[in-house]
Amino acid sequence: MGGGIGYFGLNKSVAIEFDTWDNGADPSIQDIDSNHLGLNVNGSLKSLVSTPITEADLNAGDVWNAWVDYDGDDHLIEVRLTRSASRPAAALLSFSRDLALDLQSTHAFVGFTSGTGVAA
Secondary structure (H helix, E strand, O other): OOOOOOOOOOOOOEEEEEEOOOOOOOOOOOOOOOOEEEEEEOOOOOOOEEEEOOOOOOOOOOOOEEEEEEEOOOOEEEEEEEOOOOOOOOOOEEEEOOHHHHHOOOOOOOOOOOOOOOOO
16 A cells, blocks of 8 residues: 555655645645645655645646755755746745754755556
8 A cells, every 4th residue: 555655664764745645634644635735754644744735636637847855054855846846945844844854964865756546
């Protein structure tokens, strides 16, 4: 089952969650809806911050472009997302967090993961 989106339980980690499944009232996750971005750390499925995607449904089959920026001096992480090839001026998700504290290092491995849940 892909409920952990390939991320659950990975300590010393930071994830940008592109979530297309509403996990409902599960208190360990607290999804805002079935079409949102979230910022998760240390293998937790509960986002520190999340924002709905209002441009279109992430599950509609469109090609999406994402930009993830982190300013280590200001500890600011920003995520931009659009179906256009042009980088948006404004971030869709913005959050201040010292990622070096979460990772316990100033170096990190970067990658992508995904998963799929099972509909009831």
